[in-house]
Amino acid sequence: MSSCGNPATESDALMPRRPKFDKGKNCVKCKDAPGNIVIRHAVYCKACFFPLVAFKFRRALEPFVNPKPDGPRRTALKPAGNLLLGFSGGVGSTVLLDLVNRSYIVNQKAELRRDGGKDHPRHDKVWKRVIVCYVELGDALPRRKDKTAEIAEVVSHYEDVEFVPLRVQDAFDPSWWRRIYGDQALPQLRVSLENEELAAVLTNPPSTEPLGSLRSYLSSLPTPTAVASALQSLIRVLLLHTAVETKSSHLLLGTSLTSLAISLISGIGQGAGFNIEQEIQEEWVPDIQPASDSNGSEWLGGYQKGVRIIRPLRDVGLKECAFWAWWEKLQVVGEDRAGWPESRQDIGGLTKDFIMRLEKDYPSTVSTIVRTCAKLSPRGDVSGKCVLCERPAQEGVQEWKARISVRTTAQATDAVVLSSSSTPRTDDAAAAQLAPHLCYACHTTLTSRNARPPPPLFPSVSKESSVTLPAWVGPRMRRKVGEGEMKAAIQEFLLEE
Amino acid sequence: MSTITLSVQFSGGLETLFGNRTAHTVALPARVPVDAAHWAASPAQPGSEQAGTEAETKPVDMAYLLHHLRARALTARPELFLEHGTVRPGILVLLNDADWELEGEGAALLHDKDEVVFISTLHGG
Numbered sequence: 001m002s003s004c005g006n007p008a009t010e011s012d013a014l015m016p017r018r019p020k021f022d023k024g025k026n027c028v029k030c031k032d033a034p035g036n037i038v039i040r041h042a043v044y045c046k047a048c049f050f051p052l053v054a055f056k057f058r059r060a061l062e063p064f065v066n067p068k069p070d071g072p073r074r075t076a077l078k079p080a081g082n083l084l085l086g087f088s089g090g091v092g093s094t095v096l097l098d099l100v101n102r103s104y105i106v107n108q109k110a111e112l113r114r115d116g117g118k119d120h121p122r123h124d125k126v127w128k129r130v131i132v133c134y135v136e137l138g139d140a141l142p143r144r145k146d147k148t149a150e151i152a153e154v155v156s157h158y159e160d161v162e163f164v165p166l167r168v169q170d171a172f173d174p175s176w177w178r179r180i181y182g183d184q185a186l187p188q189l190r191v192s193l194e195n196e197e198l199a200a201v202l203t204n205p206p207s208t209e210p211l212g213s214l215r216s217y218l219s220s221l222p223t224p225t226a227v228a229s230a231l232q233s234l235i236r237v238l239l240l241h242t243a244v245e246t247k248s249s250h251l252l253l254g255t256s257l258t259s260l261a262i263s264l265i266s267g268i269g270q271g272a273g274f275n276i277e278q279e280i281q282e283e284w285v286p287d288i289q290p291a292s293d294s295n296g297s298e299w300l301g302g303y304q305k306g307v308r309i310i311r312p313l314r315d316v317g318l319k320e321c322a323f324w325a326w327w328e329k330l331q332v333v334g335e336d337r338a339g340w341p342e343s344r345q346d347i348g349g350l351t352k353d354f355i356m357r358l359e360k361d362y363p364s365t366v367s368t369i370v371r372t373c374a375k376l377s378p379r380g381d382v383s384g385k386c387v388l389c390e391r392p393a394q395e396g397v398q399e400w401k402a403r404i405s406v407r408t409t410a411q412a413t414d415a416v417v418l419s420s421s422s423t424p425r426t427d428d429a430a431a432a433q434l435a436p437h438l439c440y441a442c443h444t445t446l447t448s449r450n451a452r453p454p455p456p457l458f459p460s461v462s463k464e465s466s467v468t469l470p471a472w473v474g475p476r477m478r479r480k481v482g483e484g485e486m487k488a489a490i491q492e493f494l495l496e497e
Numbered sequence: 498m499s500t501i502t503l504s505v506q507f508s509g510g511l512e513t514l515f516g517n518r519t520a521h522t523v524a525l526p527a528r529v530p531v532d533a534a535h536w537a538a539s540p541a542q543p544g545s546e547q548a549g550t551e552a553e554t555k556p557v558d559m560a561y562l563l564h565h566l567r568a569r570a571l572t573a574r575p576e577l578f579l580e581h582g583t584v585r586p587g588i589l590v591l592l593n594d595a596d597w598e599l600e601g602e603g604a605a606l607l608h609d610k611d612e613v614v615f616i617s618t619l620h621g622g
Binding site: 019020025034035036037038043046091116258318319321322323326332354356357359360411 | 498508509510586589594595596598599600601614616618619
């Protein structure tokens with residue numbers, strides 16, 4: 001009941017709450033059957049609900065399957081590579097896997113049986129391989145259960161789907177990096193988090209303790225928001241490089257409309273407004289050539305086009321996903337956030353609480369958030385990719401930050417001290433500053449401190465003055481610094497624009 | 498006094514708040530006091546002949562079921578299940594396989610052998 005007066009003194013002060021659907025209780029599509037679900041004020045029966053969600057899924061995915069998105073649809077889906085699906089075990093990715101299975105695996109087999117003629121081009125699979133990748137966070141956060149076995153069990157129910165389990169510490173594992181990119185570009189980077197310039201040094205040989213490096217990295221981050229954001233970024237880049245490894249041209253994520261609204265608002269709150277377009281859809285091109293391609297692989301063309309990151313459930317709310325999973329009896333393993341008490345106090349957790357409340361009372365507003373964000377385009381030029389999150393970085397971020405804030409700057413000798421004391425074996429050391437190569441959001445993640453420091457993530461892991469960065473940062477820094485040095489050498493011969 | 502029996506299921510991680518049991522059978526009185534302030538004194542176990550005799554009564558509804566589950570079945574952290582007298586945002590409810598919003602949420606009337614499902618979407622997506 002909602003109040004329109006003082007119920008203590010007026011007996012008629014309470015009026016009935018307005019129903020959450022616009023017309024009758026019958027389905028708005030078939031007009032006949034009694035409704036089973038209310039989706040943003042519209043009632044649908046169970047029979048009309050499934051085609052509706054499947055249609056929204058295909059509408060968001062299929063126009064982007066072909067390398068040139070404007071070709072004819074459905075009958076001529078010819079992706080440049082395989083399909084990688086990022087699977088978290090949550091409701092969204094569970095429904096996404098089910099929809100991919102129905103639309104592109106089981107469906108194809110059914111057609112084959114019905115028509116015969118197994119060599120007919122109509123029966124060619126859209127995706128030669130469908131790979132599901134799960135990134136386990138069990139070791140990254142305290143008191144968190146390892147769910148790899150449960151996830152593997154869920155994925156094993158689907159035929160013709162490959163399973164690639166990863167652990168988030170693989171991001172710090174030289175052997176994982178070597179598997180994809182070979183021995184080229186192996187040096188890792190250590191960075192000092194003591195000041196905002198982030199003095200860095202390339203180290204060779206790299207660290208051989210990925211879990212220790214991960215925990216040290218997370219423990220050195222200044223806020224719970226930074227920890228959550230860093231983990232999200234690690235998972236995303238791990239998936240991108242796995243897409244390269246599996247020769248996938250498309251990476252699908254199970255981000256629902258609700259989750260997308262949460263990540264957009266939360267991203268803006270953390271300074272990632274410049275990447276709002278990438279949060280909705282992204283085309284990522286690796287700038288390091290995989291080892292298999294350098295050996296003359298046939299997939300060179302696909303590699304050059306990069307990986308298209310698509311969220312096919314971006315028009316499907318979390319409620320629809322949950323109803324789909326329940327009615328289809330899908331097993332949702334879920335993510336256990338309860339094991340990390342700080343997680344609800346970060347910007348992402350607070351945004352999630354806010355959006356969930358908003359969606360309950362005003363269901364259409366969440367869709368409005370996403371549609372409004374899709375119309376935004378950031379100002380300013382791009383100055384290459386951020387070496388940490390591999391998304392476009394805005395030009396002039398450090399100059400702007402220097403103008404508007406009081407900062408702790410590094411002494412000129414910091415990098416030299418770092419290379420001689422913190423890392424005893426720096427055979428191939430090249431000191432540099434990391435800050436100019438980061439986007440605003442990543443720089444903020446590493447440096448923005450609270451007045452009150454957060455409780456330690458792992459009591460046994462002490463905060464270090466310098467930490468190892470993920471495996472992809474060193475090689476990309478070396479390329480960038482190398483390019484800078486080359487440019488400096490020929491500077492006097494360059495023509496002015 | 499007549500009673501009704503309901504089948505209640507929890508999914509999406511909510512079962513952890515209810516003794517890790519996904520399926521419950523719940524018996525409720527067919528009529529309950531209109532004023533929620535009397536619910537605490539009303540019989541949680543059917544068969545007792547106290548409530549409904551003095552106070553004005555109404556057919557049992559979802560709001561009473563939520564109160565009953567909180568008082569009798571919940572084993573941990575009630576704030577993760579209920580908020581402001583209804584389920585927390587992010588928890589979906591199905592009554593006989595249909596969205597409870599179609600039946601008026603807390604005001605939806607319950608009948609014998611009804612099936613109620615609570616699904617949490619708070620475990621990521």
